[in-house]
Amino acid sequence: MEDTIAVYGAYGHTGKFIVAALSKQGYNLLLSGRDQEKLILLNKEYPQFKIKLADINNPKTLDEAFSGAKIIINCAGPYLDTAEPIIQSALRLKAHYIDLSAEQKAVLDVFEQFSEQAKLAKTLIIPAAAFYGGLGDLLSTAITQNWNQIDEINIYIGLDSWHPTKGTRLTGDRNHYTRLTLKDNSLQDLQPGLPINWDFKNPIGIKEVVALPLSEIITISRHLNVNTINTYLSQNSLDDLRNKETPEPKPVDEKNRSSQNFCIEVVATKNNNKRTIIAQGQDIYAVTAPLVVETVNRIVSGKTKKTGVTTIGEVFDAVDFLQSLNEDDITVSTVQETELT
The missing domain is CATH 3.30.360.10 (Dihydrodipicolinate Reductase; domain 2)
Incomplete structure (x- = not known):
């Protein structure tokens, strides 16, 4: 597939499951994170993909890492720290955003801070897709x-x-x-x-x-x-x-x-x-990997009901989504x- 997907925290435990699953689907991936050594090790497993070092405290590095990506998947918690800067980058780049947050405060903050911006940008922001x-x-x-x-x-x-x-x-x-x-x-x-x-x-x-x-x-x-x-x-x-x-x-x-x-x-x-x-x-x-992969597939194929900050239960046909797994x-x-x- 031509669509490029950026995975931040790609070398983490869950990130590796997601990278493996997306790779099997044929997506072109950008592997990103804060640790250069771990990115290099992961790149040995997936030499076909580019690696990009990025720091949540440096917006320029985030924009450079995610440039060209249609979707950014944030696998790097705590999301109380990582969600906001990466979503800001996604909005600047007009990319869609997915994360895996179990943290209530992080998800609530995403809805309260980014709903209007994401809707105006016609961008999907989907927290807690895990x-x-x-x-x-x-x-x-x-x-x-x-x-x-x-x-x-x-x-x-x-x-x-x-x-x-x-x-x-x-x-x-x-x-x-x-x-x-x-x-x-x-x-x-x-x-x-x-x-x-x-x-x-x-x-x-x-x-x-x-x-x-x-x-x-x-x-x-x-x-x-x-x-x-x-x-x-x-x-x-x-x-x-x-x-x-x-x-x-x-x-x-x-x-x-x-x-x-x-x-x-x-x-x-x-x-x-x-x-x-x-x-x-x-x-x-x-099991988070197939949930994320199906989310990506449905975004890429246009099977979405809305834009803005949303959830996988709201933005997709939930019955069909579950049956597809x-x-x-x-x-x-x-x-x-x-x-x-």
Whole structure:
């Protein structure tokens, strides 16, 4: 394909998954980041692509690195630090922007700071197009299709383990803001609550889950008319994350995925109706790559509903998007609808 895609933080753990997936699709890539040595090492794996050193504190280097790119993918967290300067560069260059942010404050800032500029520039700015944020947004949008008002969306995320990357730990240290949830159709500070048990079925099983809202609260609430959104994460995965001795993920297959399994179950209610959808797969970092690749494919082919700051649930046909994903990357159940008693 002739379209050039710039990947910032290309040598990071998730960035490498995205580079590999886009390369297989035939895209011409610009590999960029802050670390020259890591870029050179990555370039040995992909000698067909140019590498460009760029510093988020130096706008000129960003513009030079991304010049000629149709889309810029920001894989370098913490997004509280990297999103704003890279979006500014994308707007100057009239390029589209995608990132992987799970940070609520970062996503909220993008909507509040860049919505008008992006709309005027007819540019797409899509934050949180990843496992956290994007996938929950897609699933929630898909199951509430034809509902113009939703009472409640509950998102249950179960991991059999969480081996965090250095980037995840760095983001956690940087993200000290109060977590937000949606209640009475407005963003509110998360209130402490008791854990509950949730059956994720095989291979995750029954896990204790706790309320832990991430960027999907922001993305979903921006385009769905929903009164309440809750996100729950399995306690065992949080224990892994908080344990400084937990090792980083190790590849176990030909796709370099770790052995970790995940399950996301989304339950939406409206009046006496309940709809449920389940997504399962392997490796929360690796599964971000097919989400990003499908986002890129749809931008390039013009399958978008709007410009400006948006989400993958809003700007694309969510049902079609999910159906297009390879089952080896992620399996998505059919929507189950029942009446509440």
